[in-house]
Amino acid sequence: MNKPVKLSPKDFASDQEVRWCPGCGDYAILKGVQRTLAEIGADPATTVFVSGIGCSSRFPYYMATYGFHTIHGRAPAIATGIKLVNPKLDVWVITGDGDGLSIGGNHLLHALRRNVDLNIMLFNNEIYGLTKGQYSPTSEPGTRSPSTPYGSIDTPVSPCAFALGAKGRFIARTIDTHQKHLPDVLKRAHAHAGTSFIEIFQNCIVYNDGVFDDFAERSVRDERTIEVRHGEPLIFGTARDKGLRVDPTACRLTVVEIGKDGISESDILVHDETNPHLAQMLIEMRGPDFPVAIGVIHCIEGETYAEAYEAQTREILKKSGEPDFNSWIRRGHVWTVGKDGAHPEPAAE
Amino acid sequence: MNKPVKLSPKDFASDQEVRWCPGCGDYAILKGVQRTLAEIGADPATTVFVSGIGCSSRFPYYMATYGFHTIHGRAPAIATGIKLVNPKLDVWVITGDGDGLSIGGNHLLHALRRNVDLNIMLFNNEIYGLTKGQYSPTSEPGTRSPSTPYGSIDTPVSPCAFALGAKGRFIARTIDTHQKHLPDVLKRAHAHAGTSFIEIFQNCIVYNDGVFDDFAERSVRDERTIEVRHGEPLIFGTARDKGLRVDPTACRLTVVEIGKDGISESDILVHDETNPHLAQMLIEMRGPDFPVAIGVIHCIEGETYAEAYEAQTREILKKSGEPDFNSWIRRGHVWTVGKDGAHPEPAAE
Amino acid sequence: MDTSIPSSELEALDRVVVRFAGDSGDGIQLTGTQFASATALAGNDLATFPDYPAEIRAPAGTTFGVSAYQIQFGAGSVLTAGDEPDVLVALNPAALKVNLPAMREGALIIIDKGSFTPRNLQKAGFESNPLDDDTLTKYQVLALDISKLTLDAVDPFGLSKKEALRCKNMWTLGLMLWMFTRPRKPVIDWLTNKFAKNPVVRDANIAALNAGHAFGETAELGFHLPRYRIAPARVEPGEYRTVTGSQAIAWGIAAAGLKAGLKVFFGSYPITPASPILHELARMRMFNIETFQAEDEIAAICSAIGASYAGAIGVTSSSGPGIALKTEALGLAISVELPLVVINSQRGGPSTGLPTKTEQSDLYQAIFGRNGDAPMVVLAAATPGDCFDTAIEATRIALEHMVPVMLLTDGYIANAAEPWRIPDIDDIPPIANHKPAAGEITPPFNPFRRDPETLARPWVTPGMPELMHRIGGLEKSAETGNISYDPANHQKMTELRHEKVERVARFIPPQKVSHGDETGDLVVVGWGSTYGAIDQAVRLARSEGLKVSHIHLRHLFPLPANLGELLAGFDRVLVPELNMGQLATLLRDRYLLPVRQLNKVAGQPFKVREVLEAIHEAVAQDAPKAAE
Amino acid sequence: MDTSIPSSELEALDRVVVRFAGDSGDGIQLTGTQFASATALAGNDLATFPDYPAEIRAPAGTTFGVSAYQIQFGAGSVLTAGDEPDVLVALNPAALKVNLPAMREGALIIIDKGSFTPRNLQKAGFESNPLDDDTLTKYQVLALDISKLTLDAVDPFGLSKKEALRCKNMWTLGLMLWMFTRPRKPVIDWLTNKFAKNPVVRDANIAALNAGHAFGETAELGFHLPRYRIAPARVEPGEYRTVTGSQAIAWGIAAAGLKAGLKVFFGSYPITPASPILHELARMRMFNIETFQAEDEIAAICSAIGASYAGAIGVTSSSGPGIALKTEALGLAISVELPLVVINSQRGGPSTGLPTKTEQSDLYQAIFGRNGDAPMVVLAAATPGDCFDTAIEATRIALEHMVPVMLLTDGYIANAAEPWRIPDIDDIPPIANHKPAAGEITPPFNPFRRDPETLARPWVTPGMPELMHRIGGLEKSAETGNISYDPANHQKMTELRHEKVERVARFIPPQKVSHGDETGDLVVVGWGSTYGAIDQAVRLARSEGLKVSHIHLRHLFPLPANLGELLAGFDRVLVPELNMGQLATLLRDRYLLPVRQLNKVAGQPFKVREVLEAIHEAVAQDAPKAAE
Ligand SMILES: Cc1ncc(C[n+]2csc(CCOP(=O)(O)OP(=O)(O)O)c2C)c(N)n1
Numbered sequence A, B: 001m002n003k004p005v006k007l008s009p010k011d012f013a014s015d016q017e018v019r020w021c022p023g024c025g026d027y028a029i030l031k032g033v034q035r036t037l038a039e040i041g042a043d044p045a046t047t048v049f050v051s052g053i054g055c056s057s058r059f060p061y062y063m064a065t066y067g068f069h070t071i072h073g074r075a076p077a078i079a080t081g082i083k084l085v086n087p088k089l090d091v092w093v094i095t096g097d098g099d100g101l102s103i104g105g106n107h108l109l110h111a112l113r114r115n116v117d118l119n120i121m122l123f124n125n126e127i128y129g130l131t132k133g134q135y136s137p138t139s140e141p142g143t144r145s146p147s148t149p150y151g152s153i154d155t156p157v158s159p160c161a162f163a164l165g166a167k168g169r170f171i172a173r174t175i176d177t178h179q180k181h182l183p184d185v186l187k188r189a190h191a192h193a194g195t196s197f198i199e200i201f202q203n204c205i206v207y208n209d210g211v212f213d214d215f216a217e218r219s220v221r222d223e224r225t226i227e228v229r230h231g232e233p234l235i236f237g238t239a240r241d242k243g244l245r246v247d248p249t250a251c252r253l254t255v256v257e258i259g260k261d262g263i264s265e266s267d268i269l270v271h272d273e274t275n276p277h278l279a280q281m282l283i284e285m286r287g288p289d290f291p292v293a294i295g296v297i298h299c300i301e302g303e304t305y306a307e308a309y310e311a312q313t314r315e316i317l318k319k320s321g322e323p324d325f326n327s328w329i330r331r332g333h334v335w336t337v338g339k340d341g342a343h344p345e346p347a348a349e
Numbered sequence C, D: 001m002d003t004s005i006p007s008s009e010l011e012a013l014d015r016v017v018v019r020f021a022g023d024s025g026d027g028i029q030l031t032g033t034q035f036a037s038a039t040a041l042a043g044n045d046l047a048t049f050p051d052y053p054a055e056i057r058a059p060a061g062t063t064f065g066v067s068a069y070q071i072q073f074g075a076g077s078v079l080t081a082g083d084e085p086d087v088l089v090a091l092n093p094a095a096l097k098v099n100l101p102a103m104r105e106g107a108l109i110i111i112d113k114g115s116f117t118p119r120n121l122q123k124a125g126f127e128s129n130p131l132d133d134d135t136l137t138k139y140q141v142l143a144l145d146i147s148k149l150t151l152d153a154v155d156p157f158g159l160s161k162k163e164a165l166r167c168k169n170m171w172t173l174g175l176m177l178w179m180f181t182r183p184r185k186p187v188i189d190w191l192t193n194k195f196a197k198n199p200v201v202r203d204a205n206i207a208a209l210n211a212g213h214a215f216g217e218t219a220e221l222g223f224h225l226p227r228y229r230i231a232p233a234r235v236e237p238g239e240y241r242t243v244t245g246s247q248a249i250a251w252g253i254a255a256a257g258l259k260a261g262l263k264v265f266f267g268s269y270p271i272t273p274a275s276p277i278l279h280e281l282a283r284m285r286m287f288n289i290e291t292f293q294a295e296d297e298i299a300a301i302c303s304a305i306g307a308s309y310a311g312a313i314g315v316t317s318s319s320g321p322g323i324a325l326k327t328e329a330l331g332l333a334i335s336v337e338l339p340l341v342v343i344n345s346q347r348g349g350p351s352t353g354l355p356t357k358t359e360q361s362d363l364y365q366a367i368f369g370r371n372g373d374a375p376m377v378v379l380a381a382a383t384p385g386d387c388f389d390t391a392i393e394a395t396r397i398a399l400e401h402m403v404p405v406m407l408l409t410d411g412y413i414a415n416a417a418e419p420w421r422i423p424d425i426d427d428i429p430p431i432a433n434h435k436p437a438a439g440e441i442t443p444p445f446n447p448f449r450r451d452p453e454t455l456a457r458p459w460v461t462p463g464m465p466e467l468m469h470r471i472g473g474l475e476k477s478a479e480t481g482n483i484s485y486d487p488a489n490h491q492k493m494t495e496l497r498h499e500k501v502e503r504v505a506r507f508i509p510p511q512k513v514s515h516g517d518e519t520g521d522l523v524v525v526g527w528g529s530t531y532g533a534i535d536q537a538v539r540l541a542r543s544e545g546l547k548v549s550h551i552h553l554r555h556l557f558p559l560p561a562n563l564g565e566l567l568a569g570f571d572r573v574l575v576p577e578l579n580m581g582q583l584a585t586l587l588r589d590r591y592l593l594p595v596r597q598l599n600k601v602a603g604q605p606f607k608v609r610e611v612l613e614a615i616h617e618a619v620a621q622d623a624p625k626a627a628e
């Protein structure tokens, strides 16, 4: 096989039969990812997909790249090792709401704060798919599931709020079936140096069907979501007639109608993806009063872990010169015993 | 021993010799906690201190209450089991920046989002004390330590930002030696129903001496910190001449001088501990341009996990009536085999 | 291919093995479960083996998407799901492809020929249609267009074709119920209940069931269908139901909580095949059971340790990879000497391995898998019903000896169903514990002052006045409970921890020979879910006149005090295990006996034949000198 | 109390055991290390045993705050730090209190009587001053006011009293250097270097050192001080240094990386006593070593697995509780068959146990402690210097066999120092690996196609063109590497994983008898850090005429192929271990030999005497019949 100049999405599909339930949102994501990789001209030989355990984590098997289906929750840690050893690789982490935020929360936290250059896609279906439908840390309170037959009682974690609290520098959201939006977000994530965190609202048709329908369903999407874009005003609605502003004394976002009460487009807050405070406000928005923010909510540049490490190493090597192992292990007190096995008497003091 | 009507701080000291390094900030915290317990009239028999591993985690041994020195990072999970089984207990969790945010980050996240009624005190000395001084996840970048002889390169996690991202409903900060402030914060934490998270800046005199001196040291404290109080304007400075405001277009805090540019006290933002966005801005502040916020930064009421659980259980019991185990295991198809061991023929169909 | 099915009005059989197989979307597990229920109600003894793919819903028509449910039932005692099916129901080509190799020659194969489309044949990897070539010549084949027959039957209900085809399994079940003279009523009751909110679907399913049954009855074909009668088994009188191992474990834990008069706190994290225990207990909140779905397995065991510390019965449950994660915390529980029950529903390993397949390969981990000298009690359940008793036994030991106890089951007994004589909770003896009565202990209090018999320490829990104390994972003074780095104390405490676990052997019943004589040429020593296969193999061997006995261990650590003596009564020891020889290591270490191993690590239970062959081979060998 | 120290000009001794003890704030570990360095430079063989409290700085004056450093040195080969000190230096009452029980009658005790204040005496738990009562009658006591002598010596430097007293250890060291005729210069060099930035402190310390030395020389007392000469040991020619086990492990790993021509990635999380390996490797970045302080032990091993997957040598290191946390991920490494080195610096357990004390109780965990059938290679280092070779051996096996390897050391060898003949990196043979050359493998590629000799799979790493593939913890087809739930395949893969590890035995040197004949009445079989004590005990026993030999195992799993044969040459087997009998289990399981155990679990190494006594007892018993 000679490497073709330009690969098509199909070239990124492995020969393994895809084994998700018919109608699962994962199919759409797979398609979106394959398209994205084709469009950015990725090299399958230097692309690695690393995942934990879950329906979502079966993802690597279906990609004609390198792939490592690891253990539950640990993909960010394994991916960190991969990336640090070979920073030239494009490393994608695939995780689920259970894999990434239940058992794997700690590794996600530390990958994010270290700013290891990984693209982390969290498929959030608000349920444990693979183990047959128990509630997950992102499930809405009151979720009835085999492990919560009377309804769950814990407050869900918000993946993006968590990522922000973990000092994430690239935080984005998209929707499985939003095939125009998803590849764009993935391209931005790929272009970003450092940990990119992408929450994908993913429909589990078997155990949590329609859980995002109130905003993600095609017919309401334009009205109930806001596609945020850096430098553009935060306007939404099918008629693009609503916008967001900050109430400075209450320190909160409000929704305003353009054209009403003398409010014009220029009064609308402009999205600044570098501002973590705005990011937090956008992340928190949820219906019915607010639209759900999708797109690149937060993005700031900064040295990646590997970059900082390599810069430091260059300094060290500059100082150390050609390292010599034999001298290294001879630092400190060394003495020599002669051929006869005798040792020189200690200097008379 | 008959229980005295009112215990003194000393009554909360166990008979074990305290084994921290002389001059360690932990001593001051121990004193503050013993004072707090005396002042709130705590009953040693229903008070439990649960800790992980670290210098800080030796804390329970020095308290004349119940105490469980567990394993590294797991105190929140163990404390959760304790509290859920016996909600009448007052459960305090003692952890360190390594114990709570390195190995134990995930349990902290989940205790916080579940809102288990624990008081979690994180002694942040920005170093691993007990294992002799390696850098920790809260150490400043560039920290030289035995494991980072050339300086650390990772971005530290901010304990309070993390707690906020984890949906923490009570987030506070105080300083080991600030003996007026610390007990007040602890009392508020104790009074709060749900997980209370308190970050305590603690000086490790051996491995990280003076790391908080730029704001926590007595002589600069008033100038370089701001004691936030719900409903009061965010004013600070020895002369109480500086305050905080929100720039609505930039969506950020700014420091203003009272009496300058026509700014008066009434222009200063009033602290609203129920606002998570303000909390985030306050948490992020750090010198030289901003004061460090201490006090109760964020506090919102909400049902605790145990409360929700008990309410649900009452409902269940109301419906189930007096539960009968024998009937429970006889639900579904049951058949009887007679004395002769013979089985009735299946009904002729 | 022989399509001339011999006609036979109510042929009487002693036992039959039936295997239902189809696409995961075909509802095979439901079909099997309902057939098992009806069979139980018909008075037969039975054992089942559900075998389904790891995927939630694998793509239709693929071989890896095949779901199967095997059941053996009979007039005598039935302990395994059977080696080779007598009857296979294959609802699509992939099901035939996957299951054909397991069939004995001459078996009856019932096929839905309506599903044998070119596309399905290709997905299953058939190059030509097996109904047309000589693939099936060695079998009796009954190829019906079940798809079409079902569509016809449910036509009146106006379902979509997809929905209508979902009733295929009920049509098939109806036919099978007719064929084996099982009652239809329990299935109809169950459908009525299940689809209470959807009467159209309910009625369609009932119609399909009845149509399948009527098909048998009216025999619309040019030949007679076979029909069998299997006499009811003669069993102990009492009330019966079918039970899976998971249910029985959950109920055993619940019963133990009631008999101990304590709250049960069950901290767990979902994992196959352990989750059903969590699911069942979660529903049982009214029995003073609190379930907690933790963020991971470490938090799960830690919450349970916290619960035990606070005075409840802490229980945690997982399977191999999750148990591995609990290792460190187990050490803490051993060190602070708290009661704890840890349930391991073993599955195929290593690592993620074969999550939905069965294996016994976590015995090493249970007994040896901790840092430090950290002995703990290990038990194993032998059958689904035995899970109930073993769960109670595990809890009893944990509470009475103040120790963590590991209870091993596996994917096979977790999912398999068998008829179970339902106990009466009032017949179960109460379980004591070491909580001091008010005023029984007075300060100064040493949390490690031990009961002289069991060496258990007192269970003083927060809230008890005046007994405040501190414990932890550092070594503690045997005299005061305070931290101690004293060398002699560490030696003493290490020995005490060992002795405490060893002493459990004084409180358990002596090991019995499960079947056969107390001496002989060969003893087959097993543990866990291999019980049925070993029992049947030993019975067959004895019926051939071989001097073989069967010993089945519930207590794996400590081993029963009399086991060495018992083993000494036999010339040879054979240890069949679904692993590479883990109990074998224990027995060799303890008794220096040259045990012979039979190891299978294929994700499948033993076939009786496999054990029987190993018995033959073992007996054929020269008897070893007593102490070789 | 006998204060009349016999005068003796340069009394010649064959070997001496000296123990320095004082408050953790007294700088005892530094004193000991410097004395050891000077001793090494004086040409003696030596072994040390640092023994310090778990607290960073325990409160001054308490018994639990006592830090000690024991050294044995001599003209012959020295392999342990000695059973009982000949000389004790006690810098405060608590140090005397704690260490007195270890002293033999007649030993010399040097005391800083300046520290024997009423408050310190009370803190140490002395009811009366031992200098005044009969506590010390059985010893030779030299009570000096070292505090005051030090203050006088450093008076010119204007230090605070607290700072000045910090020089006490150097004064004492000066005296000891004089007493044992060791050179002062290396210590002065070291001080000069250490306090380069603080000349006042440097000069004060040097002044104190010189003053202590001068005190000996000028003997300001009414009696002569003893002075000893210990002839240099005759050892193999070469360059020498002292080395601790931690250093040697780090250097061994680094050397292996260089010889393999690969990057070393060391993912670790701090824990006592493993951290010093991380610290040393962190400094060695210029040798293509990347250290990564992970968020926990799970992330540490996972990052190392990721590194191995990406083509580096993945290494991770911890001690018991941390290794326990790595259990699940180890299963993954075994399942995906990647090279990995896992270092366990064992410490006292279970649970947190005795973090600063030594033990060998993680052998069970190393060999058996995983879910599923998950065999892995296990090695153990015997001495600090041996750590270097064993680390290289571990890496070699990992790379050449594509397996994870566990390397066991313990708190004793991690911290203990011994003279070490420094190798030349050029003399170490290169290490091969299974990375295919460009074009060597062409698609279609099966990642589990094995090397016929080692059964290693090819090490294809991301970035290699055209060999893209997917691996994971689910069972894989032996033929394609894709997920496989096939029963026969699982059986085959399980057997292959076993066979692959077993085959390592073909590539390791046959086991040798470490000391003694190849046959005899008794063989003492040891592993790990007990080497020195066993060796010396066996030598003593042989000098008594007993037919005893010593076998010391580096390879614990798989065991060397010829071990069974070797053991068969002896009538009895004695297995001394710092645990409750873990190697004993292995040997019984494998060879069905009735081994006799000697178990010590006190956080302390064996004394030679203890092993010798066990040898006497073992030999006194009737020899067992060959196969009892
Ligand atoms: C250590 C361990 N614990 C538990 C499991 C069982 N398990 C597999 S996937 C999963 C949760 C999957 O949920 P999520 O990450 O949301 O993925 P989804 O299936 O929903 O895509 C669990 C609990 C496991 N494989 N390993």
Ligand SMILES: Cc1ncc(C[n+]2csc(CCOP(=O)(O)OP(=O)(O)O)c2C)c(N)n1
Pocket (backbone or CB within 6 Å): B053, B054, B055, B056, B057, B072, B095, B096, B097, B098, B099, B100, B123, B125, B127, B128, B129, B130, B131, B136, D269, D270, D271, D272, D297, D321, D322, D325, D352
């Ligand atoms: C499982 C495990 N890993 C590692 C350790 C070693 N360890 C003990 S305390 C500690 C870090 C302590 O740091 P921190 O929590 O900040 O507490 P501090 O000592 O600074 O108060 C570590 C790594 C351990 N005891 N157990």
Ligand code: SF4
Pocket (backbone or CB within 6 Å): A019, A020, A021, A023, A024, A025, A026, A055, A056, A125, A129, A130, A203, A204, A205, A206, A207, C056, C057
């Ligand atoms: S269970 Fe849900 S998430 Fe999993 S494959 Fe099926 S639809 Fe998708």
Ligand code: SF4
Pocket (backbone or CB within 6 Å): B019, B020, B021, B023, B024, B025, B026, B055, B056, B125, B129, B130, B203, B204, B205, B206, B207, D056, D057
């Ligand atoms: S090492 Fe630091 S944190 Fe630990 S006791 Fe000493 S001063 Fe305190």
Ligand SMILES: [Mg+2]
Pocket (backbone or CB within 6 Å): A054, A096, A097, A098, A123, A124, A125, A126, A127, A128, A129, A136
């Ligand atoms: Mg999910």
Ligand SMILES: [Mg+2]
Pocket (backbone or CB within 6 Å): B054, B096, B097, B098, B123, B124, B125, B126, B127, B128, B129, B136
């Ligand atoms: Mg710390």
